[in-house]
Amino acid sequence: MNPGGSFGEKVVESRPSVADYTTVPTKSESNATTKTKKSDVSFVGKRGIRSNNGVYQLLECSICTNFMYPPIHQCPNGHTLCSNCKNRVVNSCPTCRHDLGNIRCLALEKVAESLEFPCKYRNIGCLDISPYYNKLKHEQNCRFRPYNCPYAGSECSVTGDIPTLVAHLKDDHMVDMHDGCTFNHQYVKSNPHEAENPTWMLTVFNCFGRKFCLHFEAFHLGMAPVYMVFLRFMGDVNEAKRFSYCLEAGTDGRKLIWQGIPRSIRDSHRKVRDSLDGLIIQRNLALYFSGGNRRKLRLRITGRIWKRE
Numbered sequence: 001m002n003p004g005g006s007f008g009e010k011v012v013e014s015r016p017s018v019a020d021y022t023t024v025p026t027k028s029e030s031n032a033t034t035k036t037k038k039s040d041v042s043f044v045g046k047r048g049i050r051s052n053n054g055v056y057q058l059l060e061c062s063i064c065t066n067f068m069y070p071p072i073h074q075c076p077n078g079h080t081l082c083s084n085c086k087n088r089v090v091n092s093c094p095t096c097r098h099d100l101g102n103i104r105c106l107a108l109e110k111v112a113e114s115l116e117f118p119c120k121y122r123n124i125g126c127l128d129i130s131p132y133y134n135k136l137k138h139e140q141n142c143r144f145r146p147y148n149c150p151y152a153g154s155e156c157s158v159t160g161d162i163p164t165l166v167a168h169l170k171d172d173h174m175v176d177m178h179d180g181c182t183f184n185h186q187y188v189k190s191n192p193h194e195a196e197n198p199t200w201m202l203t204v205f206n207c208f209g210r211k212f213c214l215h216f217e218a219f220h221l222g223m224a225p226v227y228m229v230f231l232r233f234m235g236d237v238n239e240a241k242r243f244s245y246c247l248e249a250g251t252d253g254r255k256l257i258w259q260g261i262p263r264s265i266r267d268s269h270r271k272v273r274d275s276l277d278g279l280i281i282q283r284n285l286a287l288y289f290s291g292g293n294r295r296k297l298r299l300r301i302t303g304r305i306w307k308r309e
């Protein structure tokens, strides 16, 4: 998973004159899924006029083939291109080599404004139809969009629906799968003092017909070495809120207890960790909980998941 990646690809453009444009992630529009869908899409204008692929193709930048959003530019000979490409090619039209100047193609911007498009995830169930300029914003938040692999500690780029990701976690990351809504895990580390690198572990729980990721991490919070345990829900943000969980670590008499709401895997692992939304145990306390001579971490975490209300 690459928590920062999707944000890094966003190209934020300044469009001072028009209010409701969305950010344009050139990368996601140019991926293979989009490409195969593009050609077979027909769309309906505001007054119900069905258009064909001709107009649709006019909105693809002839240089990068991404969809164009205002400001759409053109050269004095009428070749259109997106603002990203315009900035890249300096001042020469990639098609005719004429000086580009600074000409906006307002007519095409207006035409685009009057069109409506189906969501690109319609083949997996989304029925949304949005005005052209809202389409990207919708798709960035569409509940049918694929999830990122929730595995921590690696730059895994696999995306997919939940069943795909569960199979991927099991087969490719060798993640342990458990059935049931309670857990009783022991984390053992023989040399907890020398571990400067972040350590992480993931277990998947199958409970209420849903999948949950239990993360165990070792990292430094400022100067202090800590362990953190938290739960993520393999599904959307709104559904995650329907569940609660608790975690407990300790020995006889002394206990740390955490109760929380699982975070959706829409929130990156890193984001959840950095927001400290979970059970945090200072290393000294963890070693105390481990018993023995404090050289070895032997931390037992028990917990439970339940439905709220």
Ligand SMILES: [Zn+2]
Pocket (backbone or CB within 6 Å): 061, 062, 063, 064, 065, 066, 081, 082, 083, 084, 085, 086
């Ligand atoms: Zn372009």
Ligand SMILES: [Zn+2]
Pocket (backbone or CB within 6 Å): 075, 076, 077, 078, 079, 093, 094, 095, 096, 097, 098
């Ligand atoms: Zn030109």
Ligand SMILES: [Zn+2]
Pocket (backbone or CB within 6 Å): 119, 120, 121, 122, 126, 127, 128, 138, 139, 142, 143, 144
């Ligand atoms: Zn959608």
Ligand SMILES: [Zn+2]
Pocket (backbone or CB within 6 Å): 001, 149, 150, 151, 156, 157, 158, 168, 169, 172, 173
């Ligand atoms: Zn993965």
